Amino acid sequence: MYRYDEFDHAFVAERVTQFRDQVARRISGELSEDEFKPLRLMNGLYLQLHAYMLRVAIPYGTLSALQMRKLAHIARTYDRGYGHFTTRQNIQYNWPKLGEVPDILAELAAVEMHAIQTSGNCIRNTTADPLAGVAADEIEDPRAYAEIIRQWSTLHPEFSFLPRKFKIAVTGAPNDRAVTRGHDIGLRMHLDNAGAAGFEVMVGGGQGRTPIMAKTIRAFLPVDQLLSYLEAILRVYNQLGRRDNIYKARIKILVQNVGVEAFADLVEAEWRHIRDGALDLPTEERDRIAAYFSPPPYDDLSEDCPALDNAIDAHPHFAAWMESNVQAHKQPGYAIATISLKPHGGIPGDASAAQMDAVADLSEQYGFGEIRVSYKQNLILPDIPKADLYALWLVLDRWDLATANAGRISDIIACPGLDYCNLANARSIPIAQRISERFSDLARERAIGDLSLNISGCINACAHHHVANIGILGVDKKGTEFYQITLGGVANENATIGSIIGPAFDEWQIADAVETIVDVYLQQREKDEPFIDTYQRIGPDPFKEKLYATDQAR
């Protein structure tokens, strides 16, 4: 893992001191809310419906056991005993007190974490493939580049007041697990003909009220030129992006208005001025950062594991968990285990302090003390010896962390919605709870197979409903919550925006509507065809016919 150097430590500590002074001046009345608001937002502190909310960055979704224990400690000491993991690989605390936030930031700084640039019109926490470094299909661990981007973008003087927020995602694998096309800039690693690594650069993606998938403006960018090219993109955006209309201010609107080719030309023209200069990444510096992400000292294990096979044969629930929550590892004899934060009827992404401590303990007992946070609001233990999976599962089960639903219909991504969020129009969590309870039968959920279902409580689409196989968007119609369904969204390397199926359903109809969609799929699917393949083969009409056959929608 990356470790702070002296500069990092000093910078974060200085920021804590600064913010402590700003909070004191706000409480004493010296600063007005108008003066204080931009300062608190720069430190990830929002004011939500019921309380302040602190958003803490988890860079590229990687945590040490020590950091996870600190997050648990903060939840227990300063909040209400839990935290909420988000689609941007952050954790949010819903109940911090203003006067204690500087103490929380000091606690975070002690474990090399912070909340800087988790809000505001700046470059936000750079996200990455949660399986970075362990996925079998990976070309190179993308986290070194995510860390380089983090260092370049933190307090970048030119890009601290962009027209709007700016999100970058990086993957080092052909199978996209970071929704790179859904970001302002998506970076996907490829190899050129000579076997050298470089990035495909995709620009102008985003969800929200105008969902657009990012377009490729450069098919291959040598890795050493990453920062100069990113700087060229940001500079064009900073100069030409709209500042007069918040809904038109994201780079996706600029790319759309200028045209992809013209935008690429602008970037290339800017790049010509700054490439081959100070922003080039020297190989030794790249290697220095990459060394932080070196593989742990794996044992030389056999890929065959009879003990695991026996456990799978003997314990059907464990077998189901193995099927959905465990993935192949690049290292023989090891596996990647997803810890579902989606218990049936639970709050997606929430983890109690005790659960966080338990995950930290397990990461040390069975792995190398590393934990990942996925944009799907789950946790991942990336390095578990296959022979330990059953023992791991037994402990996870005790902590209600062994739901066998990763990638399944009850693995719902849901934003906090109107239960917490100041921007929301409708609640998301109770709808997620109702739907996940509806599909809590293990055999049925396995029979349905892989299916993504995401619920956003407003058009800002924090829960990525546009790219879910079944997307649900909460809307407010004259004071009543309604839920609009989109079908056909895809979040992987073939990212696709779903289409609205028809009129919205009320909160009591929406779970039935989802069930109807699933029934149509099960009737129409061929063999083991996943939901999305069936949808793409038969189109929306059979779903529409069944959904609106009776007048259940409005």
Added chain:
Amino acid sequence: MSTNLTQAITANRLSDGFVVYLTAQDQWSERIEDCQSADDPRSAETLFARAQHHADSGQIVGPYLFKIVRDGGHPVPLSRREIIRTTGPSVGTDLNLK
């Protein structure tokens, strides 16, 4: 009397962000039952001016008027958002927790 125009003032408390309501005693209460209501635009304006004064002095943040009805004398917000602000998250804060 409660009319379509009945309004009260809410804000978030500076120290913890909790939802509070302006009372007839010029205090801020966490209980909506304590809120002072205004039945016409003019008294609503007066109420808001008082709340703004408290915002300026730093006790509370972002005061605004919202619509209520009186149900048997009890103030009930009209919008779902304000109902949730009054009662807290509808999902509780301890589900999913052991």
